[in-house]
Structure formats: C-alpha cells, structure tokens
Amino acid sequence: MGPTADEGLLRALYREHGGPLLGYVLRLTGGDRPQAEDVVQETLLRAWRHPEALAGRPARPWLFTVARNLVVDAHRARRARPPETGIDEQVVMTAAGSDDIDRALESWTVAEALAELSPQHRAVLVHTYYRGLSVAEAAKALGVPPGTVKSRTYYALRALRLALEERGLAP
Incomplete structure (x- = not known):
C-alpha cells in the first residue's frame, strides 16, 4: 500500500521546511535539540491535521508561528507546574x-x-x-x-x- 496524499503532504512539508524550522526552534529553545525536535514534530502534525490552514497561503510563516507558539506554551506550562512535581525551576529556566x-x-x-x-x-x-x-x-x-x-x-x-x-x- 503506497503513501496517501496526506502522508505526501507531510513528507513534502518536512522536506521543504523541516531544516529551517528545526534551526529556528533550536534558537528558540536555547539549543535544546530533543525539545526542538518535539516541537517540529508537533508543528508538522498540526499541519497534517489541519491542511485547510495552509490552503492558499505560504506554509512557512504558518509553521514558524505554530512552532513559536508551542515553545512559548511549553515555557509557560513549565513555569505553572506546581513545586511538588520535583522540577527545579532554577535548572529548567531562569525566572x-x-x-x-x-x-x-x-x-x-x-x-x-x-x-x-x-x-x-x-x-x-x-x-x-x-x-x-x-x-x-x-x-x-x-x-x-x-x-x-x-x-x-x-x-x-x-x-x-x-x-x-x-x-x-x-x-
């Protein structure tokens, strides 16, 4: 069974935008490669789930905006995590x-x-x-x-x- 059109879209997005998107997210995450890769994966997954968001517009600005929002949301979530989770906020990120x-x-x-x-x-x-x-x-x-x-x-x-x-x- 061959790849579907949706899989083709995802592969094309990754091929065309994956490298620049990863570089951008690496800068946003301070070089945290595992986190950056997770953000890129989630960004592409959202593009795959919502292809209508990309219809009739350049994909890169939308992808970069989604990635930026994911990084900001992750940062805010870490800051909102209660102390009993055992995460030292000083280590994760300065306040x-x-x-x-x-x-x-x-x-x-x-x-x-x-x-x-x-x-x-x-x-x-x-x-x-x-x-x-x-x-x-x-x-x-x-x-x-x-x-x-x-x-x-x-x-x-x-x-x-x-x-x-x-x-x-x-x-």
Whole structure:
C-alpha cells in the first residue's frame, strides 16, 4: 500500500521546511535539540491535521508561528507546574516573565529577518532606526547622497516587512 496524499503532504512539508524550522526552534529553545525536535514534530502534525490552514497561503510563516507558539506554551506550562512535581525551576529556566520571553523571541525573529536583507539595506536601517541618525547624518556616515538613504530605507523596510511576514510576525 503506497503513501496517501496526506502522508505526501507531510513528507513534502518536512522536506521543504523541516531544516529551517528545526534551526529556528533550536534558537528558540536555547539549543535544546530533543525539545526542538518535539516541537517540529508537533508543528508538522498540526499541519497534517489541519491542511485547510495552509490552503492558499505560504506554509512557512504558518509553521514558524505554530512552532513559536508551542515553545512559548511549553515555557509557560513549565513555569505553572506546581513545586511538588520535583522540577527545579532554577535548572529548567531562569525566572523571566512571559513578556520577556515574547520580546526575546520577537527580537530573534527580527534579527533573523535583518540578516536576510542586503548589506546596504541592513546598514541604512541600522543607521536610521537603531542609531537614530537623521537622513543627512546617515548619508554622511554611509557615504551616499541623502536621496539614496531615503530610497534604501523605503525598500529596506518593504523587504524587512516581507521577511517578517514569512515568519508570521508582521502586523
């Protein structure tokens, strides 16, 4: 008996997205490979159970969002576990608030998206947004005309938005 269409979908998702998804989840879990593999497996299982969620849209942003939510949920579940379970909360994870974890996850995602931009786009965003330089100051620091800074900023923000949408983080 050959594989069903559902199994084919699952295999295709794993083949196309498994590696990047595992890398992403490894970063979210602080390098905990067994946990990351469990999260990837659960993410793909949810995609298999709900193929309608992927219909008519790119799969990767949905997969990355589900994986991120699973990591956050697992962290919150560990923090909510009563002391009589014998789990030492200090060993499992330092006591960071949920907002801190969410901000850290978003920061990693934005850093990944920035890394995908061209060096010129990344540089203009770093100068204008992260360093707070004016267009004129950024133009001087980058050695380009102010109009080029404006143009690069516009296209860099568009590229960054697309990269964030792929990761399920765009508004």
